[in-house]
Structures are given as structure tokens and as C-alpha cells.
Amino acid sequence: MKPKRGHGCNDLIREHGPFVAKSAALFVFSLCLSFLYSLPVSQSVYRLGILGSGKGSNMVAIAEACAAGKIPAQLGVVLSDVADAGILQHAERFGVPFAHIAPGKYRTKLDEEAELAYIRKLIETKVDLIVLAGFMRILKGEFLKAFANRVVNIHPSLLPAFPGLEAWKQALDHGVKVTGCTVHFIDQGVDSGPIIAQQTVPVLEDDTPETLHARIQGAERELYPKVVGALAEGRIVVKGRQTLWR
Ligand code: GRF
Secondary structure (H helix, E strand, O other), rough: OOOOOOOOHHHHHHHHHHHHHHHHHHHHHHHHHHHHHHOOOOOOEEEEEEEEOOOHHHHHHHHHHHHHOOEEEEEEEEOOOOOOOOOHHHHHOOOOOOEEOOOOOOOOEOOOHHHHHHHHHHHHHOEEEEEEEEOEEOHHHHHHOOOOOOEEEEEEEOOOOOOOOOHHHHHHHHHHOOEEEEEEEEOEEEEEEEEEEEEEEEOOOOOHHHHHHHHHHHHHHHHHHHHHHHEEEEEEEOOOOOOEEE
């Protein structure tokens, strides 16, 4: 009697040859994929979260410096409290994840719910540093607790002179001969955290608020990427009110 054919591997391969081989290859491939996805992600790339309310020229300078390898970091997310802010359009152009998160019921700060939404998003995107680039909301309390010493801002004057709004106008009205911009850590006060770096610009006799502001913004686009690069490289140490460059 002819022995009944079994269904061992060899028989299957003989019977369904190419189909079995393809399925086996796919099975091995999906096993490899699931193994890769289950590996713990070691986040070696330093990630930036940028918050802004305006046109986003500082964000562009930072994104270009990252792309050129001048800042050893990548943009993790760009967030704005203004739905149609230029900064979000730039984020889209650079292929960076972005979101509008409404600020809630207050005019100058985020309400509790909005603040939590920002915190959640920044934690979710695993950012190492939060870079404020024209973000027009005061950040306090829970936000600063969540990201202590990890939030920086650029201000358009040589702090502590002329904190607050329209600092270039304040400088012009005061009659100073030199002004500039300051990158600083954020603390509980307004533009009062430890200063990381400053860059000066001259105030010219025929300056208008617009020409002076444009000159300061030119300096900002040079200074901010340098400072963010140094932070990403771990070269800045905070010691009380002082910051030390290494
Ligand atoms: C900058 O000039 C900065 O000094 C201030 O907000 C402005 C933002 O400009 N904090 P942009 O949106 O980066 O062009």
C-alpha cells in the first residue's frame, strides 16, 4: 500500500513551493519588525520644542542651523497659541510636527487646561529643551516645574534693561546708543531669568522703531542658534544667577 502522504515541511514546500517560501519570508520579516519596534528607544538625538506666536524668523534660523549640522539637535515639535501664525507654516515647510494649542480664557497667559495641554504635548514628543521664539504668553507655575532650567527665551534688548513689550521702542525712547538681544533661561518673573548670552547692536541717529527692530532681529538670528547649539552640546552650566560656558 502506498504510504499516505504527510504534511511535513518538505511536502508543503514541494506542493506549494513559491507560495510557502514567500509566506515564510514575510513571517520572518514581520517578526524582525515587531522585534525592532519593541526595543526600548534610546533617544540619542537632542530634541527641541519651539513655542511661538508670530512670524517665526528665529525658528527658521534654528531649523536651518539644525539642518546644516551647526546645532546637534532636531526639531521635535513646534507649538503656537495662534492658529494662523507664520511659525506653524514654517514648521510645515520644514516637515516638523506642529500644533496649534488654544491658550484658553486669559489674554497674557495660558489657562490651567491649556498649560497642561502644552506640557503633555512637550512630554509626549520627548523634547530636551523648550525654545521660546516670540511666544506671547507668560509661562509660570506648573510649566516651569515640569521643565525646570530647560526653557529659554530671546528678548530684544540687553536685559535687565527694557524688559516687557516693544523693548526696541523703549530703547529708542530712552536714547541709548547701544542695545541688542539677550538669550536667557525662563524663571517666574518677566524676562528676569539667568542670562546665557547677549549680542549688541548700535542705535543710529536716524533709526525708527522699525529699523532698530530689524537690526536687533538680525542679531537674534545669529545669537539664538549659537546658544541653542551650546545647550545641545551640554556646554552651558547654570550656577545660581550665573551661567558658565564650557
Ligand atoms: C523676536 O524678535 C524676539 O525678540 C521676541 O519675539 C520676536 C519673535 O520673532 N521674543 P519671530 O517670530 O522669531 O520672527
